Amino acid sequence: MTAGTRSLEDSFATVPVPQGAGFWRRLAAFVGPGWLVAVGYMDPGNWATDIAGGSAFGYALLSVVLLSNLMAIILQSLSARLGIGAGLDLAQACRRRTSRPVAIVLWVLAEVAIVACDLAEVLGTAIALKLLFGLPLVWGVVITGLDVFLILALQRFGFRRLEAFIASLLLIIAGCFALELFWAGPDWAAAAAGLVPRAEIVTNPAMLYIAIGILGATVMPHNLYLHSSIVQTRAYGSSEAQRRDALKLATIDSTVALGLAFFINAAILVLAAATFHTAGRTDIAEIEDAHRxxxxxxxxxxxxxxxxxxxxxxxxxxxxxGTLAGQIVMEGFLDIRLPVWLRRLVTRGIAIVPAVLVVAASGDRGATDLLVLSQVVLSLQLPFAVIPLVAFTASRGLMGAFAAPRWLVVLAWAITAIIVALNGYLIRGYIAG
Known part of the structure; x- marks a missing residue:
């Protein structure tokens, strides 16, 4: 492969954008990538922190869910800016703009993060299969290895069909929680008050720790690689005006999709607050306990x-x-291509082996501990994705006319500093037990 290899070459510019059409038709062509990105903001790792926050402190931590979502919107807009403005995904930019040793280190860390993310998906799916069908966790973990065939089948029908599948599942999740909230009958006035930050979040150590967990589980490093690539599946043209229009529409797409992610995360916390906290069950912190x-x-x-x-x-x-992110990271950093089925089997196999061993040895409690550990690993890797992203999009040498404006760069660095500091605090607390 050459230095000019396109990101996700098989899907590059395969979704037509009607040039000269009205705003809504052009926006419709861009709807999709944001939905794929939103998935990472409501994965099983988020569920545990939202449940713990709602059951322990009621609606008070809704402001943290809102704040973390606003941070995510800013970072994902930078990811789209890199893909459209520089024509590179984050992995490609790291390979081309850093030294070989640095690029190798960043690649290894990105792969570790993807495996950790895959581990959370394996355990989340296995827990769901157990809750629905009574399937032992070990067998549920093994069965998740078969979903590689689902990915292959979806990709045969084109990127637009893949996006439609994702959007359908997101709507199912949203519908499920809308039902749950209807049954729970939360105190909406108290929930609205919870959107306003309060000093107690910082002064109460237990509340602060869960708040940091919510922040740490929200911004996922693989999403930054993913978004910078999949925005390039749109055939938006090469002129500056066309790319500026594409950036505006892609940002709207991701912002709306992350709004849905906020609703789902907030709904989980509100459900836990209305069901458990109001009944005095402030100890509920695990998915299986909430289900039971x-x-x-x-x-x-x-x-x-x-x-x-x-x-x-x-x-x-x-x-x-997770499959797409793994493909993007490997191709972008190493400039090599593996068949999607092989890439999927490798990453899923790496996730399944420790999951099977831990669940077989420790039972359900081991699965919960492993899920928490996967989130800590993701937190450790996060700075190595966020810092290059902000640095690249601030660089006029790389981005040209699409370099982020100064106000956005300052805001992004402030968000980066907050995320890195809070994740460091979370990891320190985890190590200290």
């Missing part, structure tokens, strides 16, 4: 099943986007 108690505490037999269906849809969605 939802039906009896809400008095609705279907509540637990609907919760598990949403979890299964979340795990499957994350599987698809």
């Amino acid at each position: 108690l939802l039906a009896p505490m809400l008095g609705v037999g279907a509540a637990s099943a609907v919760f598990a269906i949403a979890l299964l849809a979340s795990g499957q969605n994350s599987t698809v986007t």
